[in-house]
Amino acid sequence: MTSKRRPLPDFIVIGAQKSGTSSLFDYLRQHPELVPSFGKGVHFFDGGREAGVDVHERGESWYRAQFPIARSPGTRAFEASPLYLFHPLVPRRIHDLLPQVKIIALLRNPTDRAISHYFHERRKGREPLQIMRALAAEDERLAVILREEDYGNPSFRNYSYKSRGRYAEQLARYLTCFPREQILVLPSEGFFLQPSETLRSVFEFVGVDPDVEISDLRARNVGSRSDVGLDVRHYLDDYFSSPNAALYELIGAEFGW
Secondary structure, three states: OOHHHOOOOOEEEEEOOOOOHHHHHHHHOOOOOEEEOOOOOOOOOOOOOOOOOOHHHHHHHHHHOOOOOOOOOOOEEEEEOOHHHHOOOHHHHHHHHOOOOEEEEEEOOHHHHHHHHHHHHHHOOOOOOOHHHHHHHHHHHHHHHHHHOOOOOHHHHHOOOOHHHOHHHHHHHHHOOOOHHHEEEEEHHHHHHOHHHHHHHHHHHHOOOOOOOOOOOOOOOOOOOOOOOHHHHHHHHHHHHHHHHHHHHHHOOOOOO
16 A cells, blocks of 8 residues: 555666575665565566465566655665576566666586585475585476576576576576676675675666675675585586686676686
């Protein structure tokens, strides 16, 4: 009933998963000119994470209800849902509702991201296979899902270790919907090492005071470190060599991966 009094977001953090988006969301919410959604991971444009329920079908009023009513002049509303980068239907859905919205993609070395993703699934009890077997099985696991466009299938989210790291093809979908100047692409490694500098870039991009200092810069949602053999890293580095080159060409920057 109060949806019309609630803002739609001025910018959205679209991912990538396991790339520092939880930290970024919490740092941004400390800026006095930024108004976050009630929680990270609204998942409106990807339909949500509950099996058999598509929250996107609930429409704009449901989405607005994920944001607070109170909003001072000059503030910017935002949300962060890491599946938005990977989900093929999301860019067009965002554009249909929010053609002027700004997009932020925080990208981690895809080898490190895939390894972190794998151990996240192991800790959750969703991955029975050892890492090399899981990586090798990914294409077969996802083949039917992708062919049938069954993006609500949990396996699409859980077992997409390599697929999520092919950033160029994911960002290309956004660039068919939005002009380049509405999209900010940042490397997670720089964010992890110098969060204040990354935040300044974000503040300038979204149009709020870039000189605000964020007091609490503790890392959020950090998984336990899990080492893997060099064979795994060599396999993933080789796999991502071409996708990384395509990303650098697409965005006109290199991240040293």
